[in-house]
Structures are given as C-alpha cells and as structure tokens.
Amino acid sequence: MELTRREVLKYAAASSAMMAIGGPMSSVMAADAGEPDKWVKSVCRFCGTGCGVMVGVKDGKVVTVKGDPNNHNEGFLCLKGALMPPIVYAKERVTKPYIRKNGVLKPASWDEAMSLVVSKFKGAIKEHGPTSVAYYGSGQALTEETYLASKIWKAGLGSNNVEGNPRLCMASAVGGYVTTFGKDEPCGSYDDIDAATCFFIIGSNMSECHPILFKRVAKRKQADPNVKIIVADPRRTNTARIADEHLSFRPGTDLAIMNAMAYVIIQEELDNQRFHSKYVTFMTSDKKKVDFDAYVKFLEDYTPEKAAKLSGVPADQIIRCAKMFAEASGSMSFWCMGLNQRIRGVWANNLVSNLHLLTGQIGKTGATPFSLTGQPNACGGVRDTGGLCHLLPAGRLIKKPEHRAHVEKQWGLKPGTIAPKPGLHTVALWNAFSEAKVKAIFVICTNPAHSMPNVNIYTEGMKRDDNFMVLSEPFMDAETVKYCDVLLPPAFWCEKRGVYGCSERRYSLLDQSVEPMGECKPDVEILLDFAKRMGVDPKVIPFKNSDDIWEEWRIMSSETPYNFAGITRPRLEKESGILWPCPTEDHPGTKIRYVRGEDPNIPKDYKNKYHFYGKPDGRAVIWFRPYKGAAEEPDNDYPMVLNTGRVIDHWHTGTMTMKVPELRRSFPNAYVEVNTEDAKKYGIQNGDDVLLETRRDKMVFQAKVSDVCRPGMVFVPWFDAKLMINKLTLNAFDKGSKQPEYKICAVRIKKA
C-alpha cells in the first residue's frame, strides 16, 4: 500500500509500537509535491539493514523517497528512511568552509581552509613524525571515502592512525568472527529469515534498530506459528514483546547463560557429533587445542542451576531455550550492541557461534549466526576496506609482514612503505589527541564530541590550542562543530555517488540524485584535494573520482576471499545490490559461505561439504569463554546498572532525525526508564525529575516508569545533545576488540 505524507505522519507518533508488530507500513510515498521528474536508485542513509530506496527528484531537488522494490526490502521502509528529504534542505546545512578565529568560526574560501589544514598536518609530521596525524572516519561514509582515506594515511603519509566509529560498534563482532571462523563478516544472508524456525535474538532491539528486518522476522512467525522466538535482553523491549521466551537477566550475565545452553545441549544429546567432530576445533581461552571431553568438563561450571543463580533467569527457562535452539530445523541468531559494547564483547560473540557449531545449525538455509551491523556501511566501507588502525584491505592485518607485503605489491608501493606497527585504536587515539600527543586529526562523517564514552575528557581535549581538528560535517548544530578548528561542507547522501555494504555482505550503489548545495563537495573530492596538497605521490593516489577508486578496490579484492571482482559499476547501476564473494560478472553473488557448491572460494570438487578456509586446518573454533563481570559492577555507592541505547525514531546524535519535525516530536528529549519496583523504592513517579550520578558526572532526566527495564537497571537513550548521557558513561574497553562498554556501568539514582 502507498501512503500519502499526511497519512504517514498520522502513524508517526505510534511508530515504535507499529514496527513492533510488523506494522501497516509498506512502501511509503512521503510526498505531497506531485510526481517527480525522475527516480534515482539509492540506499537509505540510516541503519545497517541497508534498505534500497528510490529518490524522487523534481526541478533538481529531492522531493520524496520510496522503497526500492528490487532490493531485499521489497519496497518497504521504516519512517526514518521514508522521511529523509527534509534533512537535505535543513536550514542548519553547512554550505561553505569555516576557519576558527579567536574562538569563533568565520567563513573562508576552500583554498584558505585547505591551506591551513595542510600546513597543520605537514607541520605536525615534520616536527613529530607521521604518527602525530590521524584520520577518524565512519561506518556511514561511502566505501570509496574510507578506502581512499585509509590509503592516503597508510600508504601516503606513513600513519596507521586510521580509525572510526565502527570501533565503537562492530569491533567485537569482527573479533568474534575472526577468532571463530578466521574471517570477518556473516556467513548467511537475510534470506535465511524466511526459512528459520527458531530465532535467537540476543542483545539486539531489532524492532527499533533494524525495523525492516524485524518486520521480516515477524512475518515469518505470522506465517508459521510453530516458529519460535527467543529474546535475551535485560529490557522488555518491543522486540521482546513478540518472543515466545524472553530471557531477562542481570546485565552482563549472558555469557553464563550461553554456556549453560551449551551444557544442556550436550546433556540432552542434542549436539551434532558428526558436524563438530569433523569441522570444529575446541580451544581454551589461552589458545590450547583440546578435545570435546575437555569442553564438557569446562561446561560443568555452567549448569542451568548455577547460571540461574548468577543471572536471575530460571533454570527451566534456560533448558527450554537450549532445546528450542538445538531441536529447530533451522536456528538463526541475531545480535548487536547488547553483546558488542561490552568488555567481554568478543567472547560474547564467540559464545553465540559456539551454539551454532555445537549443533550444526550453520551452513544451511535458515541456520546461521548473523551479526547485525549498526551503520549502513560499517561492513562494506570500514571492515572490508580495512579502515581501522590494525587492518589492511580485505581482512589483512598490519602486524603480519606477509599481509603488508601483499598489499604493498597490490598498491605498487616500495616494500616497507606501510609502517609495521598498528596505529592507535579509537579510545587510545582520542586520549592521545586530548593529551596533544596526536597533533592533527581529520574527522569525517561522525560526531565524536557526542558519541565517545566518558566524553567530558575528550571535549576538554578538543578545546586545547596545541592540537588541531578539521571536521567535515553537513550540519552546523552537530556537537563536534563546537570544537573543530576548520569546518568543511560535505555533499550529503543523495548529492554524491558511491557504495554502501550492509549487514548481509550486500553492496549497493547510491547514485547521485542532485547537485551538492552551495560550495559543498563530496568527501572523496575533499580527501583527493587533501592528498594532492600534502604532496602524496600521484602514483599512490591516482584517482579522479569515486568510480576510479571502486575500480581499484574491486580488482584488488580478486586476490582475496572477499573477491567481488564481478561487482562492476555498470552492474551496480542495473542491479539493486549483490552479495560478495562474487568473482565474475556473471556470478549471482553468494548467500551462504563456507559451503561447497555455494561459496565460490571453495573448489567444486573439494573433499568435504564444509570448509572454514579462514583457519589453517579448515575448522572453525568452539572457544571456552568463562563468565566474567563488567568493568564497573554496581556496589553500595552506585547500586544500579546504567544501560544506554536507541529509540526507533532517532539516529545516533540526532543531527539528522532531529531535523524531521515528526521524528523530533515523537522523541523530543532523552529520559530515563525506571522499573516500577525501583520507582517505588526511590519514591519516583512517572514524569518526575531523577538525578543520575556515576563516577564521571551527573545529570537530571525525566522518569518513564515501566516494566521495560528489569529491576536494578535504568536505561537512557543517547540521541539527545541537550542531555548527553555520554558524560556519565565509561570508557573501559574489550582488551581484544578495543570496543567500549557502553552497555554497563554503575549508577546511583534519586528523585531530583
């Protein structure tokens, strides 16, 4: 059904509830503007679901957006996706460069701004060496933007300080996949949803954060009432409301629950011996290869009774869920920040994959461990191109000499050009910038002055005079604008051309729909200009535009298991997304990895059906991952857990969704969710002001009293720049992935 804009807006206020049930939203025509002159194929600007959109253009302006019927979303969009056009023309758009003078941003020409940027970067490199300069990017930047920036820094400037917000988001998932399978990225696809008979959704609020995928899950359940849904989340979210089993546990204790599920599976003889004896290695946390019996012994610490005591989930519920998962004809797991944003994020990821490997619930349609990616291009843009401080393109590692040598050869560099030491990861990088050890940083498509944990430290650091930040940001009211030394005006979303790669290894093209506003330039052009002015060898950066960059990267991938040589620009223009590996132009793309006959990386006559070729012995790993607590557990002084996350109608720091009146109205301010029992204990009524205090800072929020949070925890959404919860959060991080623990810290609350 098509809705007019007015009809859509009627639904806006109720959108969360609506999406939770899979809702009446189908393709949305959010326009009163009349029939567009043309429709341009693109991708939604927001979440990692990566819905295809058609952008309606009239008189050179974007007037409407509708779902692309040929992409995986089959024409469906959620409200955020449908309401994008007004964001493009918001009055806050930055349309010319600015330079800060005496504390105030003053308009400048491109040449003045870029000359200053280059003099600062050159000065820093000359005085303090290449590691004093950095790039901080984004899982929302186009693939070509991140590939280019990473190459400029690592190959051109000699600095591996290339980081970005995916460190705050997907680093633990990368760590999980790499340690378990030897290669990053999911092995299944969205199509698995239509065949799965059990969904294990853990640490993901899909109904609000991946609404169109959740809709597909809900549709599956509606079509077949025997399909089971397990949701493991300490909050009773909209997602949990359609679950057959909602496991509500003390935050952080899900490691014990997943181990207990494995215990039950083995006790009930529901493990798949034939599969794990042939395709799995059992490994202790200190990387000793052991046998199945050692695993059984390890799990003795995790009987359902012991896990129940620790987590607060009844033992019989753990047993029911374990059986449900193992006995289903196809089990599909989804997870997101509830697992990744933890100091045991990688371990939590391993534990989900353990359940699949133990039961053989993998490598067949409907059975797969599927990490939901947050941002629209964290997979394609950052993980795949290697846009982090320890990575090189296609999953190769800076610390491995043979990986550096191969990339140097592919890039035509002198051997030894890429520095052998990884750069600084995000928390370390911003620490170093705050101490003015890193002198100059280029920030593109992210808003760290709002999104970093324990953010006061970093905003204080940004105020210093002896470090320098250049920021490319389309909106004047983004928090980081307050602190940058130079502000550059980027072309936004539909004003530029490039690729997004979403959660399921699907690469889709965003074609340019309209001309950039004012003096805005695509980030690719900004970076190319920067490289030229920095004197980077034109043989290293030979590109004229985004198409040239894609061409180099596409061909380079063909010598790796990421092989997407078949995904050419003309093909992307015609088709609405293709899943890699895709080695040749006539290859349809790959739905299931690691399976003979499905994955083109495995020879057709390979001896075994499955081949986990990311590991030297071809076997995936079941890891022993014991339960360990959070970095800051509640205590007498700070007796509750503070949890932070998202709401359906806002995107992150709100710079975009706050510009859409209907979205702003549905969530105008941040608030604190308090459980009814805790409210009674602290004498708090719905709507009261509540003071939240952590060891970092304190702030007052209005209370929403409900049964959503479990007792002992509170939840605050982090979109609101006026009420910035990241002043209170903790910057402890996972030792392996370096991803911060946004999901758990200790807090005390009282009525204000």
Ligand SMILES: Nc1nc2c(c(=O)[nH]1)N[C@H]1C(S)=C(S)[C@@H](COP(=O)(O)OP(=O)(O)OC[C@H]3O[C@@H](n4cnc5c(=O)[nH]c(N)nc54)[C@H](O)[C@@H]3O)O[C@H]1N2
């Ligand atoms: N509407 C909307 N959608 C988005 C985004 C957005 O800003 N707005 N952002 C996108 C991005 S970048 C991301 S990363 C994703 C995030 O998507 P999600 O991870 O689904 O969203 P969050 O709200 O961050 O957290 C999910 C859940 O983790 C739970 N959780 C907290 N502690 C624990 C724990 O100890 N164990 C478990 N198992 N769960 C726990 C929380 O209660 C919360 O319900 O969303 C993407 N989609």
Ligand SMILES: Nc1nc2c(c(=O)[nH]1)N[C@H]1C(S)=C(S)[C@@H](COP(=O)(O)OP(=O)(O)OC[C@H]3O[C@@H](n4cnc5c(=O)[nH]c(N)nc54)[C@H](O)[C@@H]3O)O[C@H]1N2
């Ligand atoms: N408390 C708490 N904090 C969190 C999280 C949490 O769960 N809790 N989640 C973390 C996670 S998962 C993530 S992914 C991060 C996200 O954190 P951020 O990346 O900092 O948040 P965004 O609001 O997405 O910032 C994107 C910025 O890019 C700008 N922009 C949009 N389009 C363009 C463009 O084309 N070019 C340029 N140059 N700029 C553009 C936007 O206006 C916006 O200011 O936050 C992390 N922070």
Ligand code: SF4
């Ligand atoms: S589900 Fe995500 S990608 Fe799809 S329309 Fe909504 S925000 Fe956009």
Ligand SMILES: [Mo]
């Ligand atoms: Mo994210």
